[in-house]
Amino acid sequence: MKFSIVDVFAEIKYTGNQLAVIWGDGVESLSDEEMLKIAQEMNYSETTFITASEPENGGYPVRIFTPKRELPFAGHPTLGTAYIIQQDIIKTSVEQVILNLAVGQIPVTWKTSETGKQILWMRQNPPELTQIYDREVLASVLNLQGSDFDERYPIQAVSTGIPFIIVPLKTQSALKQAQVNFEHYSEFIQTTTTKEIFMFCPETYHPEHHLCARMFAPALGVPEDPATGSANGCLAGYLSHYAYFGSDHVNIQVEQGYEIDRPSLLLLKSQKIGDLIQVEVGGNVVKVAEGSLV
Numbered sequence: 303m304k305f306s307i308v309d310v311f312a313e314i315k316y317t318g319n320q321l322a323v324i325w326g327d328g329v330e331s332l333s334d335e336e337m338l339k340i341a342q343e344m345n346y347s348e349t350t351f352i353t354a355s356e357p358e359n360g361g362y363p364v365r366i367f368t369p370k371r372e373l374p375f376a377g378h379p380t381l382g383t384a385y386i387i388q389q390d391i392i393k394t395s396v397e398q399v400i401l402n403l404a405v406g407q408i409p410v411t412w413k414t415s416e417t418g419k420q421i422l423w424m425r426q427n428p429p430e431l432t433q434i435y436d437r438e439v440l441a442s443v444l445n446l447q448g449s450d451f452d453e454r455y456p457i458q459a460v461s462t463g464i465p466f467i468i469v470p471l472k473t474q475s476a477l478k479q480a481q482v483n484f485e486h487y488s489e490f491i492q493t494t495t496t497k498e499i500f501m502f503c504p505e506t507y508h509p510e511h512h513l514c515a516r517m518f519a520p521a522l523g524v525p526e527d528p529a530t531g532s533a534n535g536c537l538a539g540y541l542s543h544y545a546y547f548g549s550d551h552v553n554i555q556v557e558q559g560y561e562i563d564r565p566s567l568l569l570l571k572s573q574k575i576g577d578l579i580q581v582e583v584g585g586n587v588v589k590v591a592e593g594s595l596v
Contacts, residue, residue: 303328303595305344306386310378311529311558311566311585318566318588319529319559321382324595325352325391334372340595341367347524348379355391361400361407362387370523374404375463377531377583381422384410385587405463413584421569423584424531426462429539433459433494440469442486444499444518450476452503455544460536462581465496466517468533468540474505474514478561482518482525497521500533502556507565512547512554513537516561528559529566531583538572539579550574 304326312318322344324337330353332340341349351365364383366373373379384399392399398411410424435457441448451457452470459465471477480501491497502515515537517530527533534556542550552572559566569584 304390305593305595306390306589307591308382308385309588309590310382311531311568312588313565313567313586315588315590317559317564318585319378319527319564320346321379322346322349323352323383323386324349325355325386329353337365337367338371342369345369347527348373348376350379350383352383352387352391357400358402359407361402362391363402366403368522368524370521372404373464373522375408375532377424377426377533377535378529378585380408380424381410381531381585382587384422384424385589388412389589403463419586421584422587423569423582426532426535426581426583428578429460429462429536429543429581431458431460431540431543432465433496435459435467435494439490440467440499443483443490444469444480444501445483446471446476446480450479455546458540459494459496460540461496462532462535462539464498464532466498466500466530466533466536467494467496468537469499469501471501471503474503477501477503477505477514477516480516482520484520487520491521498533500530500537502537506557507560508557510555511557511567514557514560516558526562528562528564529568529585530558531568531585534558534568534570535581535583538570538581538583541570542572542574542579550579
């Protein structure tokens with residue numbers, strides 16, 4: 303079996319979110335336990351397994367594991383795995399690769415940016431906005447003050463395949479200060495099915511970007527994620543639903559990972575179409591290593 307390591311949502315090598323992709327002969331015969339053990343060995347936020355080198359129903363079957371469990375969907379693994387399928391399995395330039403994930407088929411499309419860079423875009427499932435949370439409860443979980451939250455918008459669970467608690471903050475100072483209070487977090491996750499927390503604010507490190515974000519997922523074995531495509535898809539839906547930028551049309555750049563020295567850039571597009579919100583998340587992928595499992 304072969305492995306490739308890529309940096310996703312990375313402007314340059316050794317930034318963005320790391321991903322190990324396992325592919326080649328033998329992957330299809332791995333047990334769930336073996337996949338989890340390999341994911342633990344790689345010890346990234348996620349490791350993916352391409353379980354067939356030929357399309358099935360038009361898409362390539364892929365499974366996604368954190369060091370603790372399998373996920374039905376995740377953002378940067380989707381883009382990074384599609385990149386490896388194009389580069390190392392198809393071995394030719396194609397405009398689209400479809401991944402067969404537990405949440406269904408997710409298409410990934412290559413588009414050229416204004417600067418000439420090839421950006422990978424994924425269309426996520428329409429977001430579902432559900433439970434609203436109390437600010438004081440999240441303040442205790444995140445070691446923040448109630449005044450740090452943007453009271454114009456709710457703290458709310460949103461899912462495009464995996465749910466996140468979307469937390470609007472006022473300032474970058476509050477975003478930087480936030481940290482998980484594990485005693486309060488342990489109590490909190492007993493009361494909710496959504497355990498992953500995604501915070502954002504309108505102040506950024508670079509003026510050309512629109513939002514800065516962080517994501518905590520201790521329950522998944524991920525203390526803090528450098529770049530979370532699935533959570534940013536949820537964010538895009540949230541921004542459209544509440545017209546955060548004055549309209550349901552969203553076309554923005556989001557910073558993530560700066561606080562853990564893995565600067566990342568995610569591109570978000572969303573808009574309401576009928577009763578649903580259409581969400582796309584894009585970014586750059588850079589291959590940094592490859593080898594074989596022995």
